[in-house]
Amino acid sequence: MARDMSDIDILKMELEQLKKEVSTPREPVSKTSKDIMEWCEAASATDLLITGVPDDKNPYKPEKGGCIIT
Amino acid sequence: MGEMDTLKKEADGLKAQIEAARKAVNDTTMAAVASGVAAAPRVQLKNRKTLKGHLAKIYGLHWSADNRHMVSASQDGKLLIWDTYTGNKVYAIPLKSSWVMSCSMAPSGNLVASGGLDNMCTVVNIKAASPKTLRELDAHEGYLSHSRFLSDTELLTASGDTTCCLWDLETGKQKVIYKSHVGDCMCLAVSPDQNTFISGACDSTAKLWDIRDGGCKQTFIGHTSDINAIAFYPSGTAVITGSDDCTLKMYDLRADQEVNGYQDAALNAGVTSVSLSSSGRLIFAGYDNFNCNIWDSLKAEKVGVLSGHDNRVSCIGVPDDGLGVCTGSWDSFLKIWN
Numbered sequence: 001m002a003r004d005m006s007d008i009d010i011l012k013m014e015l016e017q018l019k020k021e022v023s024t025p026r027e028p029v030s031k032t033s034k035d036i037m038e039w040c041e042a043a044s045a046t047d048l049l050i051t052g053v054p055d056d057k058n059p060y061k062p063e064k065g066g067c068i069i070t
Numbered sequence: 071m072g073e074m075d076t077l078k079k080e081a082d083g084l085k086a087q088i089e090a091a092r093k094a095v096n097d098t099t100m101a102a103v104a105s106g107v108a109a110a111p112r113v114q115l116k117n118r119k120t121l122k123g124h125l126a127k128i129y130g131l132h133w134s135a136d137n138r139h140m141v142s143a144s145q146d147g148k149l150l151i152w153d154t155y156t157g158n159k160v161y162a163i164p165l166k167s168s169w170v171m172s173c174s175m176a177p178s179g180n181l182v183a184s185g186g187l188d189n190m191c192t193v194v195n196i197k198a199a200s201p202k203t204l205r206e207l208d209a210h211e212g213y214l215s216h217s218r219f220l221s222d223t224e225l226l227t228a229s230g231d232t233t234c235c236l237w238d239l240e241t242g243k244q245k246v247i248y249k250s251h252v253g254d255c256m257c258l259a260v261s262p263d264q265n266t267f268i269s270g271a272c273d274s275t276a277k278l279w280d281i282r283d284g285g286c287k288q289t290f291i292g293h294t295s296d297i298n299a300i301a302f303y304p305s306g307t308a309v310i311t312g313s314d315d316c317t318l319k320m321y322d323l324r325a326d327q328e329v330n331g332y333q334d335a336a337l338n339a340g341v342t343s344v345s346l347s348s349s350g351r352l353i354f355a356g357y358d359n360f361n362c363n364i365w366d367s368l369k370a371e372k373v374g375v376l377s378g379h380d381n382r383v384s385c386i387g388v389p390d391d392g393l394g395v396c397t398g399s400w401d402s403f404l405k406i407w408n
Contacts, residue, residue, distance in 0.1 A: 002232040002233075002251065003212070003231060007074065008077070015081050015084070024287070026325055028325065032325045032329075033104075036305060039350075040303075040350045041107065041351075044110075048391075049115065049392060050113070050347065053393060058118070060119050060154070
């Protein structure tokens, strides 16, 4: 845990991590953002919090009317 | 101390290299890319149900994979499992320690986990004849801030001891320890494909981890205070973080950097919790100022507010079917909106 480590050990750990991350492959934002946007737009068509939930399909909407007693 | 200085210089050099590499691919912004997208409709969600039963602050909630049940944890010392369709409490599980900070339910619905200032994660089988403690996972050296089940046999935890951990529930032992954060780990979220998870910490960074080999693959910087909440974008290619610095950020995993920010000069309350609608278009963010703001994740505009709680919104969750959003608060109530 970082709490038990000396300052120099923490620095060594951070350095090891930075060495790994330098070679992370990075794609252009123009491409990756466009992909996120397109994915989201396609999924929005079925996102019930955007399209709204019809009353008859909404398990949280209280039912209208009373009950029938026979 | 010569060695410290040399190491520090080397680290600064690498950080500069990484920033340069990020800048090199930063050829546009998400805002520009999304400028042609139609604005999200002004979101009018109504409070459909209020779940009453807890007697003190609610600290955590988690929907069941069945989209109907939910577990909530409160510092009244109880976990409550709700049938959200009827509003009934199905189980009440007393906790040994009332200082609970989080709870979660396994995808099977058989197990729930909770933990907090006791530094332990207690796993309970709720489907046994009467709810029975299965395991007390006891190796973290700091508080348990978050947990998520991968299955009935594996559980991920995040801790104030700065590590996250993967536990084997059959043996009760740690399988993998994720070490790299230098501040308390406050939250975690599992990727849709369950190969990676992301953690947010008090060192202001979010880190992406390989679940199996324990390695930290990417580190996301930019926040200037504790990251309290984190969620995967449903596409699996981005992550949303919420912080005490009053902002949320979208980090793009493939560009390895922040591509959108959600902030408002008028907002000076920290973000406590985050959840996304099923398409990712709407971000529900709970703040210290008792409200929940709804952000358009693409255009970075505020499109709605959920107001109704009388105290901090501490936790939020959207079920897998996206049929609603639930907010949990220090006012002891859970509210379901759609």
